[in-house]
Amino acid sequence: MDLDNEPVNQEIIRSNSDVDTIDKMNIDQSTNEEQSNVQSQDTEYIPDTPELLHIFYSKIFPYKTYAYWLNYGKEIDKPFLNREFSLQLPTEAVIRNLSFSGPDEMKTEILKFCPSKFDVGAVYTAKPKDKKSLRPSAFKPVEKELVFDIDMTDYDDIRTCCSGGDICNKCWQFMTVAIKILDVSLRGAILCLMAAYYTFQLTQIFFNTEDFGFKHLLWIYSGRRGVHCWVSDERARKLNNEERKAIVAYLEVVKGGAQQSKKVRLYKTLHPSLSRSLEIIEKYFEQVILEDQDVLQDEKNWTKVLNCIPDEGVKKKLHDNWLQSPKRSSVDKWNDLEYEVQYGAAKKASKKLESLQMCTKEIMFQYLYPRLDEKVTTQINHLLKSPFCVHPKTGRVCVTISPENCEYFNPLEVPTLTMLYRQLNESYANKTDGKRIRNDYDVTSLKPYIKYFENFVESIVSEVREKNRAKEVFSMEF
Numbered sequence: 153m154d155l156d157n158e159p160v161n162q163e164i165i166r167s168n169s170d171v172d173t174i175d176k177m178n179i180d181q182s183t184n185e186e187q188s189n190v191q192s193q194d195t196e197y198i199p200d201t202p203e204l205l206h207i208f209y210s211k212i213f214p215y216k217t218y219a220y221w222l223n224y225g226k227e228i229d230k231p232f233l234n235r236e237f238s239l240q241l242p243t244e245a246v247i248r249n250l251s252f253s254g255p256d257e258m259k260t261e262i263l264k265f266c267p268s269k270f271d272v273g274a275v276y277t278a279k280p281k282d283k284k285s286l287r288p289s290a291f292k293p294v295e296k297e298l299v300f301d302i303d304m305t306d307y308d309d310i311r312t313c314c315s316g317g318d319i320c321n322k323c324w325q326f327m328t329v330a331i332k333i334l335d336v337s338l339r340g341a342i343l344c345l346m347a348a349y350y351t352f353q354l355t356q357i358f359f360n361t362e363d364f365g366f367k368h369l370l371w372i373y374s375g376r377r378g379v380h381c382w383v384s385d386e387r388a389r390k391l392n393n394e395e396r397k398a399i400v401a402y403l404e405v406v407k408g409g410a411q412q413s414k415k416v417r418l419y420k421t422l423h424p425s426l427s428r429s430l431e432i433i434e435k436y437f438e439q440v441i442l443e444d445q446d447v448l449q450d451e452k453n454w455t456k457v458l459n460c461i462p463d464e465g466v467k468k469k470l471h472d473n474w475l476q477s478p479k480r481s482s483v484d485k486w487n488d489l490e491y492e493v494q495y496g497a498a499k500k501a502s503k504k505l506e507s508l509q510m511c512t513k514e515i516m517f518q519y520l521y522p523r524l525d526e527k528v529t530t531q532i533n534h535l536l537k538s539p540f541c542v543h544p545k546t547g548r549v550c551v552t553i554s555p556e557n558c559e560y561f562n563p564l565e566v567p568t569l570t571m572l573y574r575q576l577n578e579s580y581a582n583k584t585d586g587k588r589i590r591n592d593y594d595v596t597s598l599k600p601y602i603k604y605f606e607n608f609v610e611s612i613v614s615e616v617r618e619k620n621r622a623k624e625v626f627s628m629e630f
């Protein structure tokens with residue numbers, strides 16, 4: 153079979169003409185938020201390639217595994233049937249309130265519209281595609297994965313290598329550290345939920361179970377300059393907006409906009425969860441912040457660091473010293489700073505001394521602790537770009553990231569549409585032994601990411617199966 157002879161032609165690719173037939177009520181013409189922020193810096197990919205998208209969606213996208221994930225079981229039921237999807241068409245029009253009867257219909261619809269990207273929303277009390285015929289009270293969101301979005305542009309006030317939509321391997325380390333910290337914090341969620349309880353008087357439900365930590369965390373590269381986390385445990389999916397807000401409030405450490413120079417305030421005795429975060433930050437701080445980002449190299453950048461020190465005398469002393477010898481490395485300058493705040497200020501009143509001594513830790517948190525996009529997490533009905541769709545500006549697939557090995561993840565080497573097309577073509581051209589390929593993605597560089605996803609889905613689906621079996625046994629006994 154030659155890929156070029158496959159039905160990849162204008163007859164099939166009809167996304168633009170189909171737009172006219174879509175119910176106008178369902179079209180949200182507002183430009184996607186991320187799109188509007190994008191700067192035209194990615195030049196390696198020409199987005200005008202509907203043929204490649206069509207091949208990707210017809211041959212590579214893992215519909216079945218994907219449906220099992222969002223359904224939390226292999227027999228398609230409400231979690232998938234009542235799930236909202238939204239498609240962004242190449243015209244940038246967005247079709248909301250879509251839902252599918254299963255992986256086959258999803259594939260048919262995706263191929264019909266060939267969206268440049270698509271988003272996943274909540275599970276509702278009814279099928280989103282029937283929304284117009286329902287009373288508003290009969291259509292409410294009931295569950296959704298707890299999601300987190302970390303975007304590199306939120307680090308623009310501190311990263312020195314790139315800005316806007318650009319990324320490189322140096323600044324990608326901000327994402328690496330963010331994944332490590334958030335993954336550990338969410339898996340040890342007992343503390344975060346306890347804090348949530350005390351903050352918002354949440355229900356006793358969190359305390360009546362043995363296992364509080366979240367287990368099923370799916371980390372996804374957003375295709376350009378950030379990462380998403382989909383916490384898929386049942387407990388996470390059932391959180392309401394208030395509970396989601398409480399979790400974000402607890403996890404949020406870096407607060408304040410670009411105008412605020414000091415964004416982190418810590419208590420002298422660190423909360424156990426922050427102590428664990430600090431261990432991770434300490435491991436990466438010198439390499440990422442002092443060497444790669446070189447944040448103390450020039451006056452403009454070292455001023456930002458010095459502004460986090462709560463003592464004018466210490467600030468001035470360091471500033472004057474560094475002006476005298478500006479060529480000293482950031483590592484040496486950081487040693488100066490640590491010395492001054494620990495010992496140079498020893499004559500200060502005890503309270504002042506305490507806040508001075510905390511400020512090195514606060515600076516380290518400010519520079520490496522994850523910066524969360526709060527709105528994405530706190531609203532149950534917020535849509536988020538789907539795993540395994542293609543970023544419309546870069547052509548890169550939104551692949552899985554393993555948190556254990558995320559330090560080796562290179563966003564610039566992620567499979568792109570063009571790459572996958574070439575790999576498929578080469579495989580078809582070289583195939584002479586008549587062997588059937590089980591999955592087309594097996595011959596592409598997307599294979600390890602899909603395998604990782606399959607294992608993730610299998611683990612959660614089998615857990616749900618076991619739980620249901622246990623419930624059945626329990627009900628038979630009584």
Ligand SMILES: [Zn+2]
Nearest residue numbers: 313314320323
């Ligand atoms: Zn960079």
